[in-house]
Amino acid sequence: MKKVKFTDVIIIGGGHAGVEAANAAARIGAQVILITIDKGKIGEMSCNPAIGGIGKGHIVKEIDAMGGLMSKCADQASIQFKVLNASKGPAVRGPRCQADRSLYKKAINKEIVKHKNIKIVNGIVESIKIDKGVCEGVVLNSGEQIASKSVVLTTGTFLNGIIHIGNKKISAGRINEKSSVGLGVFLKSLSLPMARLKTGTPPRLEKNTINFNFLERDYGDVVPEFFSTDTKRVYNKQLPCHVVWTNRQTHQIINNSLDKSPLYNGAISSAGPRYCPSIEDKIKRFYDRDRHRIMLEPEGLKSETIYPNGISTSLPVDVQEQFLRSIKGLENVKIAQAGYAIEYDHIDPRALKKTLEIKNIRNLFFAGQINGTTGYEEAAGQGLVAGINAALKVDSNYKEWVLDRTESYIGVMIDDLVARGASEPYRMFTSRAEYRLHLRADNADLRLSDKACKLNVLTTRRREEFLSYKREIGNLKNRCQKVYISPNEAKKLNLNLSADGKKRSLYELLGFEDIDKSKVVKKYVFLNKFSDRALKQIKIQSKYETHLIKQKASIYSYKQDLRVKIPKDINYSEIGGLSSESCQALEFARPSDLATASRIPGVTAAALSSVLLYTKKKVKKVV
Numbered sequence: 001m002k003k004v005k006f007t008d009v010i011i012i013g014g015g016h017a018g019v020e021a022a023n024a025a026a027r028i029g030a031q032v033i034l035i036t037i038d039k040g041k042i043g044e045m046s047c048n049p050a051i052g053g054i055g056k057g058h059i060v061k062e063i064d065a066m067g068g069l070m071s072k073c074a075d076q077a078s079i080q081f082k083v084l085n086a087s088k089g090p091a092v093r094g095p096r097c098q099a100d101r102s103l104y105k106k107a108i109n110k111e112i113v114k115h116k117n118i119k120i121v122n123g124i125v126e127s128i129k130i131d132k133g134v135c136e137g138v139v140l141n142s143g144e145q146i147a148s149k150s151v152v153l154t155t156g157t158f159l160n161g162i163i164h165i166g167n168k169k170i171s172a173g174r175i176n177e178k179s180s181v182g183l184g185v186f187l188k189s190l191s192l193p194m195a196r197l198k199t200g201t202p203p204r205l206e207k208n209t210i211n212f213n214f215l216e217r218d219y220g221d222v223v224p225e226f227f228s229t230d231t232k233r234v235y236n237k238q239l240p241c242h243v244v245w246t247n248r249q250t251h252q253i254i255n256n257s258l259d260k261s262p263l264y265n266g267a268i269s270s271a272g273p274r275y276c277p278s279i280e281d282k283i284k285r286f287y288d289r290d291r292h293r294i295m296l297e298p299e300g301l302k303s304e305t306i307y308p309n310g311i312s313t314s315l316p317v318d319v320q321e322q323f324l325r326s327i328k329g330l331e332n333v334k335i336a337q338a339g340y341a342i343e344y345d346h347i348d349p350r351a352l353k354k355t356l357e358i359k360n361i362r363n364l365f366f367a368g369q370i371n372g373t374t375g376y377e378e379a380a381g382q383g384l385v386a387g388i389n390a391a392l393k394v395d396s397n398y399k400e401w402v403l404d405r406t407e408s409y410i411g412v413m414i415d416d417l418v419a420r421g422a423s424e425p426y427r428m429f430t431s432r433a434e435y436r437l438h439l440r441a442d443n444a445d446l447r448l449s450d451k452a453c454k455l456n457v458l459t460t461r462r463r464e465e466f467l468s469y470k471r472e473i474g475n476l477k478n479r480c481q482k483v484y485i486s487p488n489e490a491k492k493l494n495l496n497l498s499a500d501g502k503k504r505s506l507y508e509l510l511g512f513e514d515i516d517k518s519k520v521v522k523k524y525v526f527l528n529k530f531s532d533r534a535l536k537q538i539k540i541q542s543k544y545e546t547h548l549i550k551q552k553a554s555i556y557s558y559k560q561d562l563r564v565k566i567p568k569d570i571n572y573s574e575i576g577g578l579s580s581e582s583c584q585a586l587e588f589a590r591p592s593d594l595a596t597a598s599r600i601p602g603v604t605a606a607a608l609s610s611v612l613l614y615t616k617k618k619v620k621k622v623v
Contacts, residue, residue, distance in 0.1 A: 004137075004145045004146070004147050005033070005144075005145070005146045005147065006146075006147045006148070007031045007032065007033045007119075007146065007147075007148050008025070008030035008031040008032065008148060008149050008150070008391065008394045009022075009025045009030045009031070009032045009033070009148060009149065009150050009151070009152065009387075009390045009391055009393075009394070010032075010033050010035060010137065010138055010146060010148040010150070010151045010152070011025070011032060011033070011034045011035065011151075011152045011154065011387070012035050012125050012138065012151065012152065012153050012154060012155060012183075013035075013036060013153070013154035013155050013156060013158070013368070014034060014036035014038075014039070014041060014042035014043070014044075014120075015043075015044065015046070015154060015156045015368060015379060016043075016070065016368065016376045016377075016379040016380040016383065017154035017156070017367040017368030017369075017379035017380060017382055017383035017386070018034060018036070018042075018152075018154040018367075018368070018383060019034075019042060019043055019069060019108055019111075019112055019380075019383070020063065020068055020069055020070060020379075020380040020381075020383030020384050020387060021152045021154060021365075021367055021383035021384070021386050021387030021390065022034045022112065022115075022118050022387060023068065023069050023111065023112065023115065023118070023387065024066075024068065024383070024384050024387030024388045024391065024457065025117075025152075025387040025388070025390050025391035026115045026117035026118050026391075027067060027457040028387075028388060028391035028392065028455065028456075028457060029117070029391065030117065030149075030390070030391035030394050031117055031119075032117055032118045032119070032391075033118075033119050033120075033121055033146060033148070034112070034118055034119070034120050034121065035121045035122075035123050035125055035138070035140070035146075036120065036121075036122065036123075037122070037123075037124055037158075037173075037177065037178060037180075038122070038177070039120055039122050041177070042105070042108060042109055042112060042120070043073070043104065043105040043107075043108025043109055043112075044101075044105055044174075045099065045101045045104055045105070045376065046156075046157075046174050046201075047199075047201050047376075048297065048307055048309055049098060049099050049100070049101050049104075049297055049298070049299045049300070049307055050096060050097065050098050050099060050297065050309075051070065051074040051096070051097050051099055051104075051227070051376060051377065052074070052094060052095050052096035052097055052227065052377065053084055053094045053096045053377075054084050054085060054092065054094035054429060054430055055094065055409060055427075055428035055429040055430045055432070055433075056094065056096075056375060056376075056377040056378070056427075056428055057083075057084070057093075057094040057095035057096055057227075057377075057441055058094070058409040058428075058430070058439065058440070058441045058444070059377040059378065059380070059381045059409050059410055059413070059428060060074065060095070060227050060377050060380075061095065061227060061441045061442075061444035061445075062381065062408050062409060062410050062444045062447075062448055063377075063380055063381060063384055063410075064227055064228045064229065064230075064444065064445070065444040065445040065447065065448035065449045065452065066384055066448055066449070066451070066452045066457065067452050067457045067458045067459070067462060068380065068384050069108060069111050069112075069380075070227075070376070070377070070380045071227035071228040072107075072227070072228040072230050072231060073104055073107035073108050073111065074097050074099055074104065074227050074228075075097070075226050075227050075228050075230075075231040075235065076103065076104075076107045076231075076235050077097075077099040077100045077101075077103035077104035077106075077107055077235075077236070078097035078098065078099055078100075078224075078234070078235065078236060078238075079097075079098050079099065079100050079236050079237065079238060079239045079298065079300070079301060080097060080098035080219075080220035080238050080239055080240070080241065081095075081096075081097050081220045081221050081224035081225060081226070081234075081238070082096050082097070082098075082220045082221050083095050083096070083221060083225050084096055086221075089543075090440050090441075090442055090540045090543070090544075091430065091436045091437045091439075091440050091544070092430045092436065093440075093441060093442075094430070094441070095225050095227060095441055097227070098220070098239070098241065098297055098298065100236065100299070100300035100301050100303070101299050101300050101303065102300050102302070102303070103236065103300065103301075121146075123140040123141070123142060123144070124140060124141045124178070124180065124182070124183075125138045125139070125140060125141075125180070125182075125183050126139050126140060126141040126182040126183060126186065127139045127182070127183065127186040128151060128153075128183075128186065128187075128364065129145070129147070130190070130361060130364075133360065133361055133362060134361070134362045134363060135150065135151050135361055135362065135363040135364035136148070136363075137151065138151060141182060149363060149393055149394045150363040150364070150365065150390040150391075150393040150394070151363065151364050151365065151390070152365040152366075152367055152383075152386045152387060152390050153364070153365065153366050153367070153370060154366075154367045154368045154370065154379070154383060154386075155173075155180055155183065155368075155369075155370050156173065156174075156344075156368055156369045156370065156379070157173055157174065157199065157342050157344040157369055158173030158174075158177075158178075158179055158180040158344065159173075159179075159180055159183065159184040159187070159344050159345035159346070159370060160179060160180070160181055160184035160185075160344060160345045161173040161174075161179040161180070161342055161343070161344045162179070162342065162343045162344075163175065163340045163341070163342050164262040164267060164268060164314045164340060164341045164342070164343070165314060165315075165316065165317065165338050165339075165340045165341075166260055166261075166262070166314070166315060166316030166317070166319070167260070167262075167265075167267070167316070168316075169267075172342075173342075173344070174342075175337065175340065184345050187345070187347075188345075190361070192347055192348075192351060192358070193347065193348035193350070193351050194345050194346065194347055194348065195270075195345070195346060195348060196269075196270035196343050196344065196345060196346070197270050197271060197272070197343070197344060197346050197369075197372060197422070197424070197425050198268055198270040198271065198272040198341055198342065198343045198344075198425075199272060199273055199276075199341070199342060199344075199369075199374055199425055200272065200278050200312035200313065200314060200339065200340065200341040200342065201312055201339055201340060201342075202279075202307065202308050202309070202310070202311045202312045202313060202339045203308065203311070203313070203320050203324070203335045203336075203337060203338050203339040204299070204305045204306070204307060204335070204336040204337040205296075205305065205306040205307075205308055205324070205330070205333050205334070205335060205336060206304065206305065206306075206333070206334040206335070206336045207298075207303070207304045207305060207306050208304060209332050209333045209334040210296065210306060210329060210330060210333055211329045211330075211331065211332070212242055212329065214328070214329065215242040215243060215244060215296070215328075215329045216242065216243040217240040217241075217242055217243075218240055218241040218242065218243055218295065219238075219240045220238050220240075224238075229445060229462075229465065229466075229469075230462065236301060237301060239298050239301070241295050241296060241297050241298070242295075242296040242329075243293060243294070243295060243296070244293075244294045244296060244308075244327050244328060244329050244330060245291040245292065245293055245294065245327070245328070246279070246291050246292045246294065246311075246323075246326075246327060247290070247291055247326065247327065247328075248290060248291075249326040250323050250326045250327055251283050251290075253319065253322050253323040253326060254279060254280060254283045254315070254319075254323055255283060255284075257315055257316075257319045257323075258280060258284070260315060260316050260319060261280045261313075261314055261315050262314045262341060263278060263280050263281065263314060263341065264280065264284075268314070268341060268343060270343050271423060271424040271425070272341070272424065272425065273374050273424060273425040273427060274424055275427050275429070276312065276374065276425075276427065277312070278311075278312045278313050278314065278341070279292070279310070279311040279312060279313050279323075280313060280314075280315065292310060292311075293310060294308050294309065294310040294311055294327070295308070295309040295310060296308055296309075297309050304336075305336050305337075308324075311324075311339070312339060312341075313339040313340075313341075314339065314340055314341035315339075317335065317338045320335060320338060320339055321333075321334075321335055344369070345370075346369065346370050346371065346372045346422070347366050347370055347371060347372075348372070348421055348422070349366075349371045349372050349417035349418055349421060349422055350417075350418060350419070350420075350421045350588060350589040352366060352371065352417070352418050353400070353418070353592065354400075354402040354404075354414055354415065354418055354592065354596075355385065355386070355389040355400045355401065355402055356371070356382060356385055356386040356389065356414065357386075357389060359590065363390075363393055365386040365389065365390050366386070367379065367382035367383045367385070367386035367387075368382055368383060369425075371417055371422070372417065372421070372422025372425065372426050373413070373417070373422070373425065373426045373427070374425035374426065374427050375427055375428070377428065378413060378426065378427070378428055381409070381410040381413060382410075382413070382414065384410070385401070385402070385403065385410060385414065388401050388455065388457070389401055401455070402414075403448075404558075404559075404562060404595075405433065405434075405435065405558070406435050406438070406555045406558055406559065407439075407447055407448070408439060408444075408447060408448060409428060409433060409439055412428075412432055412433045412439070413426070413428055413432075415596060415599065416432060416599070418589070418591075418596065419589060419591060419596045419597075419599040419600050420599060420600065420601060421589075434554075435551060435554075435555060437544050437547050437548060437551060438544075438548055438551065438555075440540070442536070442537060442540055443537065443540075443541075445466055445469070446470065446473070446537075449466045449470075450470075453466070453467075469531075469533070469534065472530060472531065472534045473534055473537055473538065475530075476527075476530045476534050476535065476538050477507060477538055477541070479526060480505065480506040480507035480510060480538060481505050481506075481507045482505070483505060483506040483507075483524060484503040484504065484505055484506070485503060485504055485505075485506060485509060486501070486503050487499050487500065487501065487502070490504070490509060492519065492523075493509070493515055493516050493519050493520055493523070494514055494515065494516040494519070495509060495512055495514065495515055506520075506524060507538065507542055508542060508545075509542075510535075510538055510539045510542045511539060511540075511541075511542030511543035511544075511545065513543075558595055561593065561594040561595035561598060562593050562594075562595040563593070564593055564594035564595075564612060564615065565592065565593050565615075566591055566592060566593060566594065566597065566611065566615055567615065568590075568592075570590075570614075570615070572586045572587050572611075573587075574614070575610050575611060575614045576610065577606065577607070577609075577610040578607050578610055578611075579604070579607065581602045582602055582603050582604060582607035584602070585600050585601065585602035585603050586600065586603060586607070586611070594608060594611065594612060594615075597611060
């Protein structure tokens with residue numbers, strides 16, 4: 001019998017969820033074993049060479065506020081910084097970077113390898129050791145056993161992954177990488193609620209076969225916005241992307257070939273991402289459009305490959321080449337790697353707690369695409385939460401660590417998943433967050449870094465910098481609230497206020513869009529003592545102050561509902577007044593609190609009242 005190894009936390013998978021989970025658990029102080037099929041693929045950007053965007057960028061900033069990896073590694077690998085929605089309000093602006101694939105992977109590996117608490121093991125997990133509903137470790141396909149206090153499963157698209165290119169099917173988790181079949185079979189044997197989802201990727205193009213001469217260039221921001229507060233400079237040469245467009249000929253070629261697409265000939269039946277459709281879906285759904293935009297994104301400073309963002313496809317290779325060559329600038333293009341669709345198994349996230357621990361097996365956590373999400377950022381955010389909780393489980397006095405939807409986009413995502421499930425791949429958008437005026441990318445550290453300090457997961461330097469910045473914000477706001485300005489004085493600052501004689505505080509006026517900052521600083525010289533970052537933050541806080549005051553009542557109400565815990569063993573069929581639909585929905589999701597219950601589809605306000613009344617009666621009986 002082979003010797004059994006022991007560790008605190010096992011992470012299965014070296015993708016974005018896995019590395020973030022491993023890093024978070026190690027920073028808590030746990031001994032971590034990260035198991036991956038191929039050490040060389042840790043931190044691989046398997047789809048587009050970019051990090052962030054609208055909603056997604058907020059998650060990356062939150063990961064940074066908690067001392068995570070993705071933010072600083074993205075900065076180190078960036079070859080173009082750009083804030084999306086820059087012309088709109090701060091709440092919906094999405095920081096994004098084009099990344100060098102090789103540099104990003106190198107940065108991630110450097111962080112993982114240098115951590116003394118993390119050991120990397122090359123291997124394939126065949127099964128998970130479970131005894132009386134408690135996860136106790138894993139078994140590799142080699143027969144080797146590793147025991148642990150907790151396990152985090154982050155298998156991405158590898159669980160029974162099937163790649164589709166035309167009528168060709170390949171068992172794989174990514175192109176040229178083995179699918180995890182044994183573990184998929186084992187998970188199904190546990191009678192866990194599982195389903196299939198589909199995602200896709202576009203063909204990669206050979207750079208030297210593209211005619212860039214007459215293509216529109218898309219440059220990054222002159223003044224970059226970094227993801228991490230640790231980043232003080234641009235690390236790499238900044239490159240432009242290029243824009244090309246499909247046309248009627250392109251659409252005709254695709255239309256004539258839909259019977260060869262697995263998406264339309266019945267080979268694929270699982271749901272794909274609605275907000276990131278394939279080119280086949282775009283042509284079919286938006287048939288009235290004459291063209292669709294494609295961003296030609298460089299994959300790296302030294303890479304000879306271009307990623308054409310916007311044409312995910314599973315059509316046969318010859319059709320892919322044909323429709324690509326109908327596009328201006330791509331007349332002689334060659335495909336370096338064909339586009340493909342991939343189907344894979346995932347867990348129904350309604351079977352999870354908000355810690356991402358599965359409800360019926362203690363110490364077993366799930367994070368990333370296995371929970372029904374799509375995107376690097378969503379996976380990394382889940383990895384952070386699962387990794388922290390898996391490490392905290394090592395302590396016998398374990399207390400769950402969760403983020404709720406009033407505090408973070410990560411909390412919004414997890415709440416959506418555990419309450420509503422994932423009938424299609426879940427992608428984060430600012431529109432999903434009802435408290436988005438508060439959950440801005442610019443204040444992620446002010447929202448979350450205090451929590452990181454309590455967990456002791458920030459470096460000493462980072463902790464001191466955050467506390468110093470927090471004090472600076474408080475001092476600046478206090479000073480500005482004590483300075484009052486009359487309408488006549490405000491006119492000199494380009495502010496056209498009503499001549500009502502009413503004085504307003506400098507803090508209130510800083511929120512005005514058309515205020516002349518240079519004149520303000522010249523008149524109120526004390527502002528020069530504060531950093532540009534602090535002044536910018538105060539201006540944003542002032543801008544949203546009125547709206548946030550109104551939103552406080554809603555946040556308070558939500559927090560109150562969070563405190564109403566629903567008994568784990570509650571029998572919903574005993575509750576009078578519940579419709580059959582509400583009863584089934586609640587029974588399946590089994591929410592932990594009233595706030596989560598309120599977000600379950602099919603659960604009405606009347607049903608919530610019935611659950612609340614029943615819960616109060618139960619609590620009184622126990623007391």
